Amino acid sequence: MFELAHVLHSQGFSISIIHTQFNAPNPANHADFSFHPIPDGLSEAEASMADLMPLFTSLNGKCAAPFRDRLSQMLVDAAASDQEEPIACLISDAFWYFSQDVADGLGLPRFVLRTGNVSSFVVLAALPLLRQKGYFPIQESQLESPVPEFPPLKVKDIPKVRTSDPELLFTFVTRMRAATKASRGLIFNTFQELEEPAIEKLRREFGIPVFPVGPFHKSVPPSSTSLLPPDGTCISWLNTQPPKSVLYVSFGSLAAISESDFSEIAWGLADSNRPFLWVIRPGLVRGSKGVHPLPEGLGGTVAGRAHIVDWAPQLDVLAHPATGGFWTHNGWNSTLESICEGVPMICLPCFADQMVNARYVSDVWKVGIQLENGIGRGEVATAVRRLMAEEGGEEMRTRIEYLKEKAILCLKQGGSSYKSLQSLTSHMLSF
Incomplete structure (x- = not known):
């Protein structure tokens, strides 16, 4: 508004x-x-x-x-x-x-x-x-x-x-x-x-x-409408990563996941062997009021290729050259921002309009992968590798770059x- x-x-x-x-x-x-x-x-x-x-x-x-x-x-x-x-x-x-x-x-x-x-x-x-x-x-x-x-x-x-x-x-x-x-x-x-x-x-x-x-x-110029203070260290970390190499993971300001899903996501990200930037905001895990810690033993596994923050300057992250994919809940702002920066998506919709958005991302615009068979660590790792490193991900990147160009031209x-x-x-x- x-x-x-x-x-x-x-x-x-x-x-x-x-x-x-x-x-x-x-x-x-x-x-x-x-x-x-x-x-x-x-x-x-x-x-x-x-x-x-x-x-x-x-x-x-x-x-x-x-x-x-x-x-x-x-x-x-x-x-x-x-x-x-x-x-x-x-x-x-x-x-x-x-x-x-x-x-x-x-x-x-x-x-x-x-x-x-x-x-x-x-x-x-x-x-x-x-x-x-x-x-x-x-x-x-x-x-x-x-x-x-x-x-x-x-x-x-x-x-x-x-x-x-x-x-x-x-x-x-x-x-x-x-x-x-x-x-x-x-x-x-x-x-x-x-x-x-x-x-x-x-x-x-x-x-x-x-x-x-x-x-x-x-x-419009950037405005101060962020719900939480963004952690700028993620940009410094992204500056150290190769182009298109990092998966950005954020489920927005309202979506919440179970403790078991959180654990499977964490281990799936670790098993993908890809660098990732993960927003773990307070309340992301149901029943947890603060920032939920990573599963025991995971920190050492992902040392050097993971950066965790409780909130991120999303527009800056998506526009960063190191960002190659976005795992999102598919709120419309996040989905549109990803399209505008040419960043293909992994889709994990939770409620309201997010399911429709995710279906359009995966089946109509074909610029993302929807996780439809649960959130097991194996499925997570496979989806991340497909998006970030395989031919299917490159095809999605080509299609979303086309939409990015349309998003630029429509405002001129x-x-x-x-x-x-x-x-x-x-x-x-x-x-």
Whole structure:
């Protein structure tokens, strides 16, 4: 959201951020924007990330009134001021469906940003339809079956959201879909050449303009949005490694793995005999609050060809000449950043849109390997060697270099994202 704000600021818009106290941003990191906090009314229990559906539902309910009050006051202040321009529009995340009713009530056009990609959003928005067709509850025996409505997905690729109340999930998606279709347009951090079939499908199904204006991070200066302080020693270590030799391993900020999977990954990396940079953040291993130690006896085995940090400056790591592969959970930011730097992937999706992203990486764009048969150390070592040192990995590298070039060209004058951004800004100013 902040990257999009910077993109629009570069087009001449002034930016006002309305935000909750929950997960509040630091205004000092964004000096060009004005910030307007609102109370969210969440108790400590309600603010838990353990079950996302009650959290999202609570935020949609409790934020509506304070959000309306704040936005209404901003409109009044803008109208009364000789210095302030009128507010052109509201941009909010697809998940905050309450904001559509607020915008309609105030006569303000709303645009929707979805921070995932188009391909996964199309599937997410179809969850109620897939339920009607009998895919839910998902059966263990059907996991490998194809989903004909969304080739090449398998049943196990259908987005999963952690919740104790599945009914809440389908209600949430139904409301999100309706509010999005009522908006003036959908904005995505992607580019036309990467997801053209899904973009066209979404335009047909939703009947509103779709604006792929990414990759955002290639259009804006680096910003201070890191969730943890990055450890810069990994760059110094990468400087000592040969080109394309290092596997970068990071599972993002939310994914968690079991103790046994952690051990198998560690020994598989060791057995691959390839150098690796591994982000072991606090909480990566379920039940562990601090940084989990490597399995006993592993340190000596990987001495000299492994570097462990609790957080890394990911964009710098992926752009480094020594980085030759990325083992990722396939969150969309990580997937897109890897594509933009021409780094092929090993895929270990965990939840939500990550399964769809991983399937596209492995089966559509064919720029990565998906670990589909568990995380045994043998499978891990084989996948690492295949990606980093064998012919199949070189073919993936060639294909992802092609996508990298497309990602560069789309932002240049006349490119698809360049033209989409011009169309978006014109549309925003037309109301």
